[in-house]
Amino acid sequence: MANFHVAWFHHNLISLLTAAGILAAFLVAALLVRLTGASIMRKYISNSGSEHEEGLVRTLRSLLTWVLVLAGVYYSLASFPLIDQSPHLSMLLSRGLDVIAIIVTTWAVIRAINLFMVWRTNTALAHGVSSRDIAHQVNTLRKILDIIVFVIALLYILSTSGVNLSPLLASGAVGGLAVALAAQDTLSNLFAGFYLGLDRPIREGDFIQLESGQQGTVMEIGWRNTRIRLLPNNVVVIPNAKLSQSVFTNYTLPVADMSLYVSCGVAYDSDLQEVERITLEVASVLQTEIPGADPDWAPSVTWKEFGGSSINFTVGLRVKEFNAQYKLQSEFIKALHRRYNQEGITIPFPTQSVYIMPTVSSPNHDGSTFDASTQASTIDVDAPGTASS
Numbered sequence: 001m002a003n004f005h006v007a008w009f010h011h012n013l014i015s016l017l018t019a020a021g022i023l024a025a026f027l028v029a030a031l032l033v034r035l036t037g038a039s040i041m042r043k044y045i046s047n048s049g050s051e052h053e054e055g056l057v058r059t060l061r062s063l064l065t066w067v068l069v070l071a072g073v074y075y076s077l078a079s080f081p082l083i084d085q086s087p088h089l090s091m092l093l094s095r096g097l098d099v100i101a102i103i104v105t106t107w108a109v110i111r112a113i114n115l116f117m118v119w120r121t122n123t124a125l126a127h128g129v130s131s132r133d134i135a136h137q138v139n140t141l142r143k144i145l146d147i148i149v150f151v152i153a154l155l156y157i158l159s160t161s162g163v164n165l166s167p168l169l170a171s172g173a174v175g176g177l178a179v180a181l182a183a184q185d186t187l188s189n190l191f192a193g194f195y196l197g198l199d200r201p202i203r204e205g206d207f208i209q210l211e212s213g214q215q216g217t218v219m220e221i222g223w224r225n226t227r228i229r230l231l232p233n234n235v236v237v238i239p240n241a242k243l244s245q246s247v248f249t250n251y252t253l254p255v256a257d258m259s260l261y262v263s264c265g266v267a268y269d270s271d272l273q274e275v276e277r278i279t280l281e282v283a284s285v286l287q288t289e290i291p292g293a294d295p296d297w298a299p300s301v302t303w304k305e306f307g308g309s310s311i312n313f314t315v316g317l318r319v320k321e322f323n324a325q326y327k328l329q330s331e332f333i334k335a336l337h338r339r340y341n342q343e344g345i346t347i348p349f350p351t352q353s354v355y356i357m358p359t360v361s362s363p364n365h366d367g368s369t370f371d372a373s374t375q376a377s378t379i380d381v382d383a384p385g386t387a388s389s
Contacts, residue, residue, distance in 0.1 A: 019076040026072025030065045059115065063108040070097055070104070098160045106153040110146055117142045189224045192240035196221055202243075206252040207322040210238075215322075231323075251322040257294060260317040260325045262332055265310030267346040272311065276301045278343055282335050283315055290331055292324025293317070309348045 074097045117138045202208055202218050208228070209215045216230035225237045251258060266275050283299035297318035304312045317332065319325045340347060 023072045023076035026068050026075070030068035030072070033061060033064045033068060059108055059111045063104065066104045067101070070101055073097065095160055095162070099157050102153055102157050102160065106149060109149050113142060113145050113149070186224065188241040189239050192244040193221065193223045195244055196226070196240055201253075202226075202248070202250055203252070206250055207256075208251065209249040210236075211246050211248065256321045258319060258322060258325070260319055260329060262315045262317065262329055263304075263312065264315065264336070265307055265312040265347065266340075267348045268306075268311060270311070270345055272303070274343075275345060276313075278339055278345070279313075279315055279336065282339050283317060283332060286328060286332050286335060287317065290324075290328045292319050292321060293328050294320055309350045 074094075121138050196202065202221070204218050204221060206218045207215070208218060210228075214228075214230055214236060216228040216236065219227040219229050219235065221240075223240075225239055226243050228236050228238065230236060264279075266272075279301050280299055287293045287297055287299060288295045299318075300316040302314050302316065304314060306312075315332070317325075317328055319328055337347070
Protein backbone atom coordinates (compact mmCIF):
# COMPACT_ATOMS: atom_id res chain seq x y z
CA MET A 1 0.00 0.00 0.00
CA ALA A 2 2.85 2.32 0.87
CA ASN A 3 4.48 1.64 -2.46
CA PHE A 4 1.19 2.47 -4.24
CA HIS A 5 0.93 5.87 -2.53
CA VAL A 6 4.55 6.62 -3.29
CA ALA A 7 4.07 5.72 -6.97
CA TRP A 8 0.83 7.77 -7.18
CA PHE A 9 2.51 10.78 -5.55
CA HIS A 10 5.55 10.43 -7.80
CA HIS A 11 3.37 10.21 -10.92
CA ASN A 12 1.23 13.24 -10.02
CA LEU A 13 4.29 15.20 -8.94
CA ILE A 14 5.81 14.64 -12.35
CA SER A 15 2.52 15.76 -13.97
CA LEU A 16 2.40 18.89 -11.83
CA LEU A 17 6.01 19.74 -12.56
CA THR A 18 5.43 19.16 -16.27
CA ALA A 19 2.35 21.41 -16.28
CA ALA A 20 4.16 24.05 -14.24
CA GLY A 21 7.11 23.93 -16.60
CA ILE A 22 4.92 24.33 -19.66
CA LEU A 23 3.02 27.22 -18.10
CA ALA A 24 6.22 28.88 -16.91
CA ALA A 25 7.75 28.63 -20.38
CA PHE A 26 4.75 30.31 -22.01
CA LEU A 27 4.58 32.96 -19.28
CA VAL A 28 8.25 33.77 -19.78
CA ALA A 29 7.63 34.09 -23.53
CA ALA A 30 4.64 36.36 -22.82
CA LEU A 31 6.77 38.48 -20.51
CA LEU A 32 9.47 38.83 -23.17
CA VAL A 33 6.84 39.92 -25.71
CA ARG A 34 5.50 42.40 -23.18
CA LEU A 35 8.93 43.88 -22.52
CA THR A 36 10.60 43.77 -25.93
CA GLY A 37 7.78 43.24 -28.43
CA ALA A 38 6.96 46.93 -28.74
CA SER A 39 10.46 47.95 -29.76
CA ILE A 40 10.71 45.08 -32.28
CA MET A 41 7.33 45.82 -33.89
CA ARG A 42 8.13 49.53 -34.22
CA LYS A 43 10.97 48.63 -36.58
CA TYR A 44 8.54 46.99 -39.00
CA ILE A 45 5.65 49.47 -38.69
CA SER A 46 7.04 52.99 -38.71
CA ASN A 47 9.30 55.35 -36.86
CA SER A 48 6.94 58.32 -36.91
CA GLY A 49 5.72 57.70 -33.36
CA SER A 50 2.19 58.88 -34.13
CA GLU A 51 -0.62 58.15 -31.70
CA HIS A 52 -2.45 55.62 -33.86
CA GLU A 53 0.76 53.70 -34.65
CA GLU A 54 1.65 53.51 -30.97
CA GLY A 55 -1.85 52.27 -30.28
CA LEU A 56 -1.48 49.60 -32.97
CA VAL A 57 1.81 48.44 -31.43
CA ARG A 58 0.23 48.20 -27.98
CA THR A 59 -2.74 46.30 -29.38
CA LEU A 60 -0.55 43.73 -31.18
CA ARG A 61 1.64 43.35 -28.13
CA SER A 62 -1.36 42.73 -25.86
CA LEU A 63 -2.85 40.26 -28.36
CA LEU A 64 0.38 38.23 -28.58
CA THR A 65 0.73 38.28 -24.80
CA TRP A 66 -2.77 36.92 -24.28
CA VAL A 67 -2.27 34.27 -26.99
CA LEU A 68 0.86 33.00 -25.23
CA VAL A 69 -0.84 33.02 -21.81
CA LEU A 70 -3.88 31.12 -23.09
CA ALA A 71 -1.69 28.64 -24.95
CA GLY A 72 0.31 28.05 -21.79
CA VAL A 73 -2.83 27.45 -19.73
CA TYR A 74 -4.23 25.10 -22.35
CA TYR A 75 -1.12 22.95 -22.82
CA SER A 76 -0.34 22.85 -19.10
CA LEU A 77 -3.83 21.64 -18.22
CA ALA A 78 -3.90 19.24 -21.16
CA SER A 79 -0.71 17.62 -19.86
CA PHE A 80 -2.58 16.22 -16.81
CA PRO A 81 -3.46 12.55 -17.34
CA LEU A 82 -6.95 13.12 -15.92
CA ILE A 83 -7.80 15.64 -18.63
CA ASP A 84 -5.77 13.97 -21.34
CA GLN A 85 -7.60 10.66 -20.81
CA SER A 86 -11.10 12.22 -20.53
CA PRO A 87 -12.61 13.32 -23.87
CA HIS A 88 -15.36 15.27 -22.07
CA LEU A 89 -12.92 17.31 -19.96
CA SER A 90 -10.68 17.87 -22.97
CA MET A 91 -13.65 19.17 -24.94
CA LEU A 92 -14.72 21.51 -22.12
CA LEU A 93 -11.18 22.83 -21.77
CA SER A 94 -10.88 23.37 -25.50
CA ARG A 95 -14.22 25.16 -25.75
CA GLY A 96 -13.52 27.35 -22.75
CA LEU A 97 -10.20 28.49 -24.08
CA ASP A 98 -11.73 29.02 -27.54
CA VAL A 99 -14.35 31.31 -26.04
CA ILE A 100 -11.68 33.29 -24.19
CA ALA A 101 -9.58 33.48 -27.36
CA ILE A 102 -12.61 34.77 -29.32
CA ILE A 103 -13.24 37.46 -26.70
CA VAL A 104 -9.60 38.57 -26.77
CA THR A 105 -9.55 38.58 -30.59
CA THR A 106 -12.79 40.57 -30.70
CA TRP A 107 -11.32 43.14 -28.35
CA ALA A 108 -8.23 43.39 -30.53
CA VAL A 109 -10.28 43.80 -33.73
CA ILE A 110 -12.48 46.51 -32.21
CA ARG A 111 -9.38 48.22 -30.91
CA ALA A 112 -7.81 48.08 -34.38
CA ILE A 113 -10.99 49.51 -35.92
CA ASN A 114 -10.95 52.43 -33.49
CA LEU A 115 -7.28 53.09 -34.28
CA PHE A 116 -8.04 53.01 -37.99
CA MET A 117 -10.82 55.55 -37.45
CA VAL A 118 -8.41 57.80 -35.57
CA TRP A 119 -5.95 57.57 -38.46
CA ARG A 120 -8.74 58.27 -40.96
CA THR A 121 -9.83 61.32 -38.98
CA ASN A 122 -6.31 62.73 -38.78
CA THR A 123 -5.75 62.14 -42.49
CA ALA A 124 -8.99 63.89 -43.44
CA LEU A 125 -8.24 66.85 -41.17
CA ALA A 126 -4.79 67.16 -42.75
CA HIS A 127 -6.50 67.50 -46.16
CA GLY A 128 -8.77 70.30 -44.95
CA VAL A 129 -11.99 68.37 -44.28
CA SER A 130 -14.29 69.93 -41.69
CA SER A 131 -13.75 68.39 -38.25
CA ARG A 132 -17.50 68.31 -37.64
CA ASP A 133 -18.18 66.41 -40.86
CA ILE A 134 -15.45 63.79 -40.46
CA ALA A 135 -16.21 63.25 -36.77
CA HIS A 136 -19.84 62.42 -37.50
CA GLN A 137 -19.00 60.11 -40.40
CA VAL A 138 -16.27 58.28 -38.48
CA ASN A 139 -18.44 57.81 -35.39
CA THR A 140 -21.31 56.41 -37.46
CA LEU A 141 -19.04 54.01 -39.37
CA ARG A 142 -17.25 52.94 -36.19
CA LYS A 143 -20.50 52.07 -34.45
CA ILE A 144 -21.68 50.01 -37.43
CA LEU A 145 -18.40 48.09 -37.66
CA ASP A 146 -18.31 47.49 -33.90
CA ILE A 147 -21.82 46.07 -33.98
CA ILE A 148 -20.96 43.78 -36.92
CA VAL A 149 -17.82 42.47 -35.19
CA PHE A 150 -19.69 41.95 -31.92
CA VAL A 151 -22.52 40.02 -33.61
CA ILE A 152 -20.08 37.80 -35.50
CA ALA A 153 -18.13 37.11 -32.31
CA LEU A 154 -21.31 36.28 -30.41
CA LEU A 155 -22.45 33.83 -33.09
CA TYR A 156 -19.02 32.21 -33.17
CA ILE A 157 -19.01 31.85 -29.37
CA LEU A 158 -22.43 30.17 -29.48
CA SER A 159 -21.26 27.86 -32.24
CA THR A 160 -18.06 27.00 -30.35
CA SER A 161 -20.10 26.30 -27.19
CA GLY A 162 -22.09 23.66 -29.08
CA VAL A 163 -25.26 25.67 -29.65
CA ASN A 164 -27.06 24.77 -32.89
CA LEU A 165 -27.51 28.06 -34.72
CA SER A 166 -29.86 26.82 -37.44
CA PRO A 167 -33.09 26.98 -35.36
CA LEU A 168 -31.90 30.26 -33.85
CA LEU A 169 -31.27 31.83 -37.24
CA ALA A 170 -34.55 30.49 -38.64
CA SER A 171 -36.60 31.81 -35.73
CA GLY A 172 -34.68 35.08 -35.93
CA ALA A 173 -35.55 35.42 -39.61
CA VAL A 174 -39.25 34.82 -38.95
CA GLY A 175 -39.24 37.17 -35.99
CA GLY A 176 -37.36 39.77 -37.97
CA LEU A 177 -39.95 39.61 -40.76
CA ALA A 178 -42.77 40.05 -38.26
CA VAL A 179 -41.03 42.99 -36.62
CA ALA A 180 -40.32 44.56 -40.02
CA LEU A 181 -43.98 44.35 -41.01
CA ALA A 182 -45.15 45.73 -37.68
CA ALA A 183 -42.67 48.60 -37.58
CA GLN A 184 -42.45 49.78 -41.17
CA ASP A 185 -42.55 53.47 -40.27
CA THR A 186 -39.96 53.09 -37.54
CA LEU A 187 -37.62 51.13 -39.80
CA SER A 188 -38.04 53.60 -42.66
CA ASN A 189 -37.13 56.43 -40.30
CA LEU A 190 -34.19 54.38 -39.00
CA PHE A 191 -32.75 53.74 -42.46
CA ALA A 192 -33.42 57.35 -43.43
CA GLY A 193 -31.41 58.35 -40.36
CA PHE A 194 -28.53 56.16 -41.62
CA TYR A 195 -28.79 57.90 -45.01
CA LEU A 196 -28.74 61.36 -43.44
CA GLY A 197 -25.77 60.34 -41.33
CA LEU A 198 -23.71 58.96 -44.20
CA ASP A 199 -24.69 61.23 -47.10
CA ARG A 200 -24.73 64.35 -44.89
CA PRO A 201 -27.12 66.63 -46.83
CA ILE A 202 -27.61 68.41 -43.51
CA ARG A 203 -25.51 68.54 -40.37
CA GLU A 204 -26.10 69.58 -36.80
CA GLY A 205 -25.75 73.36 -36.65
CA ASP A 206 -26.78 73.94 -40.29
CA PHE A 207 -29.40 76.57 -41.10
CA ILE A 208 -32.03 75.21 -43.48
CA GLN A 209 -35.36 76.14 -45.02
CA LEU A 210 -38.04 73.47 -45.36
CA GLU A 211 -40.58 73.05 -48.14
CA SER A 212 -43.18 74.65 -45.87
CA GLY A 213 -41.07 77.83 -45.71
CA GLN A 214 -40.02 77.29 -42.10
CA GLN A 215 -36.41 78.25 -41.37
CA GLY A 216 -34.26 77.12 -38.49
CA THR A 217 -31.07 75.53 -37.19
CA VAL A 218 -30.65 71.75 -37.09
CA MET A 219 -30.30 70.81 -33.42
CA GLU A 220 -30.06 67.02 -33.58
CA ILE A 221 -30.24 64.26 -36.19
CA GLY A 222 -31.45 61.20 -34.30
CA TRP A 223 -32.09 57.66 -35.44
CA ARG A 224 -35.82 58.37 -35.90
CA ASN A 225 -36.40 62.16 -35.90
CA THR A 226 -34.59 65.37 -36.70
CA ARG A 227 -35.10 68.40 -34.47
CA ILE A 228 -34.92 71.91 -35.92
CA ARG A 229 -34.99 75.09 -33.86
CA LEU A 230 -37.00 77.76 -35.72
CA LEU A 231 -36.28 81.49 -35.64
CA PRO A 232 -39.06 82.16 -33.03
CA ASN A 233 -37.14 79.69 -30.79
CA ASN A 234 -39.66 76.89 -31.29
CA VAL A 235 -38.62 73.32 -32.13
CA VAL A 236 -40.11 71.34 -35.00
CA VAL A 237 -39.64 67.55 -35.03
CA ILE A 238 -39.55 65.91 -38.49
CA PRO A 239 -39.44 62.13 -39.11
CA ASN A 240 -36.24 61.22 -40.93
CA ALA A 241 -38.13 59.43 -43.71
CA LYS A 242 -40.12 62.57 -44.51
CA LEU A 243 -37.05 64.81 -44.30
CA SER A 244 -34.98 62.58 -46.60
CA GLN A 245 -37.72 62.71 -49.27
CA SER A 246 -38.36 66.46 -49.05
CA VAL A 247 -36.72 69.35 -50.86
CA PHE A 248 -34.99 71.79 -48.53
CA THR A 249 -32.41 74.54 -48.82
CA ASN A 250 -29.25 74.30 -46.75
CA TYR A 251 -27.84 77.80 -46.27
CA THR A 252 -24.71 76.46 -44.58
CA LEU A 253 -23.48 74.29 -47.48
CA PRO A 254 -21.08 74.38 -49.12
CA VAL A 255 -19.99 77.24 -46.82
CA ALA A 256 -21.84 79.30 -44.23
CA ASP A 257 -20.97 82.59 -45.97
CA MET A 258 -23.77 83.91 -48.18
CA SER A 259 -24.51 86.96 -50.30
CA LEU A 260 -27.20 89.52 -49.48
CA TYR A 261 -28.79 91.69 -52.16
CA VAL A 262 -30.63 94.91 -51.23
CA SER A 263 -32.77 96.63 -53.89
CA CYS A 264 -32.92 100.41 -54.19
CA GLY A 265 -33.80 103.16 -56.69
CA VAL A 266 -32.90 106.81 -57.32
CA ALA A 267 -34.48 109.60 -59.32
CA TYR A 268 -33.81 109.93 -63.06
CA ASP A 269 -31.98 113.24 -62.62
CA SER A 270 -29.42 111.69 -60.21
CA ASP A 271 -25.72 111.42 -61.02
CA LEU A 272 -25.37 107.65 -61.19
CA GLN A 273 -21.59 107.66 -60.71
CA GLU A 274 -21.99 109.72 -57.55
CA VAL A 275 -24.82 107.51 -56.34
CA GLU A 276 -22.67 104.42 -56.86
CA ARG A 277 -19.70 105.93 -55.04
CA ILE A 278 -21.74 106.99 -52.00
CA THR A 279 -23.56 103.67 -51.85
CA LEU A 280 -20.30 101.69 -51.90
CA GLU A 281 -18.85 103.91 -49.16
CA VAL A 282 -21.81 103.22 -46.90
CA ALA A 283 -21.77 99.50 -47.65
CA SER A 284 -18.01 99.18 -47.08
CA VAL A 285 -18.24 100.80 -43.66
CA LEU A 286 -21.06 98.53 -42.54
CA GLN A 287 -19.27 95.40 -43.84
CA THR A 288 -16.53 96.07 -41.29
CA GLU A 289 -18.68 97.32 -38.40
CA ILE A 290 -21.72 95.03 -38.24
CA PRO A 291 -21.17 91.74 -36.32
CA GLY A 292 -21.58 88.75 -38.64
CA ALA A 293 -20.74 90.70 -41.81
CA ASP A 294 -17.72 89.64 -43.85
CA PRO A 295 -15.12 92.42 -43.38
CA ASP A 296 -13.06 91.16 -46.33
CA TRP A 297 -15.94 91.41 -48.80
CA ALA A 298 -15.97 94.22 -51.35
CA PRO A 299 -19.60 95.42 -51.85
CA SER A 300 -20.92 95.84 -55.37
CA VAL A 301 -23.58 97.94 -57.12
CA THR A 302 -25.40 96.52 -60.12
CA TRP A 303 -27.76 98.73 -62.11
CA LYS A 304 -30.82 96.74 -63.15
CA GLU A 305 -33.49 98.72 -65.00
CA PHE A 306 -35.25 101.94 -65.81
CA GLY A 307 -38.29 101.70 -63.58
CA GLY A 308 -41.57 103.56 -63.72
CA SER A 309 -40.35 106.33 -61.43
CA SER A 310 -36.71 105.48 -60.66
CA ILE A 311 -33.52 103.87 -61.91
CA ASN A 312 -33.25 100.67 -59.93
CA PHE A 313 -30.14 98.85 -58.74
CA THR A 314 -29.06 96.21 -56.22
CA VAL A 315 -26.28 96.33 -53.66
CA GLY A 316 -24.34 93.10 -53.03
CA LEU A 317 -23.32 92.51 -49.40
CA ARG A 318 -21.86 89.45 -47.65
CA VAL A 319 -22.51 87.81 -44.27
CA LYS A 320 -20.78 84.92 -42.52
CA GLU A 321 -24.01 83.19 -41.51
CA PHE A 322 -27.67 83.30 -42.45
CA ASN A 323 -28.99 85.06 -39.33
CA ALA A 324 -26.53 87.94 -39.70
CA GLN A 325 -28.26 89.20 -42.85
CA TYR A 326 -31.19 90.75 -40.99
CA LYS A 327 -29.03 93.06 -38.88
CA LEU A 328 -26.83 94.03 -41.83
CA GLN A 329 -29.78 94.77 -44.12
CA SER A 330 -31.56 96.87 -41.50
CA GLU A 331 -28.50 98.95 -40.66
CA PHE A 332 -27.62 99.40 -44.33
CA ILE A 333 -31.07 100.75 -45.23
CA LYS A 334 -30.99 103.24 -42.37
CA ALA A 335 -27.44 104.39 -43.09
CA LEU A 336 -28.05 104.70 -46.85
CA HIS A 337 -31.26 106.70 -46.35
CA ARG A 338 -29.49 109.06 -43.97
CA ARG A 339 -26.54 109.53 -46.33
CA TYR A 340 -28.80 110.14 -49.36
CA ASN A 341 -30.62 112.85 -47.42
CA GLN A 342 -27.29 114.50 -46.58
CA GLU A 343 -26.13 114.36 -50.19
CA GLY A 344 -29.47 115.51 -51.65
CA ILE A 345 -30.09 112.26 -53.53
CA THR A 346 -33.79 111.57 -54.06
CA ILE A 347 -35.35 108.17 -53.58
CA PRO A 348 -38.60 108.65 -55.52
CA PHE A 349 -41.87 106.96 -54.78
CA PRO A 350 -44.29 105.92 -57.54
CA THR A 351 -46.42 108.71 -59.09
CA GLN A 352 -49.31 108.48 -61.52
CA SER A 353 -51.16 111.07 -63.61
CA VAL A 354 -54.87 110.60 -64.36
CA TYR A 355 -56.40 112.56 -67.29
CA ILE A 356 -60.20 113.01 -67.64
CA MET A 357 -60.88 113.25 -71.36
CA PRO A 358 -63.61 115.58 -72.79
CA THR A 359 -66.98 113.96 -73.56
CA VAL A 360 -70.05 114.93 -75.61
CA SER A 361 -72.37 117.50 -73.95
CA SER A 362 -75.43 115.97 -72.33
CA PRO A 363 -78.62 117.63 -70.99
CA ASN A 364 -79.13 118.08 -67.27
CA HIS A 365 -82.36 117.32 -65.48
CA ASP A 366 -83.36 120.99 -65.54
CA GLY A 367 -82.98 121.17 -69.32
CA SER A 368 -79.55 122.88 -69.31
CA THR A 369 -76.51 121.28 -70.91
CA PHE A 370 -73.28 120.07 -69.30
CA ASP A 371 -70.03 120.61 -71.23
CA ALA A 372 -67.43 118.09 -69.97
CA SER A 373 -64.64 119.91 -71.79
CA THR A 374 -64.93 122.80 -69.31
CA GLN A 375 -64.52 120.35 -66.41
CA ALA A 376 -61.49 118.44 -67.73
CA SER A 377 -58.68 118.31 -65.21
CA THR A 378 -55.49 116.51 -64.46
CA ILE A 379 -54.98 114.62 -61.19
CA ASP A 380 -51.46 113.77 -60.13
CA VAL A 381 -51.45 110.95 -57.63
CA ASP A 382 -48.28 111.54 -55.65
CA ALA A 383 -48.94 109.04 -52.91
CA PRO A 384 -51.81 106.89 -51.72
CA GLY A 385 -54.67 109.03 -50.53
CA THR A 386 -53.35 112.38 -51.97
CA ALA A 387 -54.18 114.20 -55.21
CA SER A 388 -53.77 117.61 -56.84
CA SER A 389 -55.82 119.21 -59.61
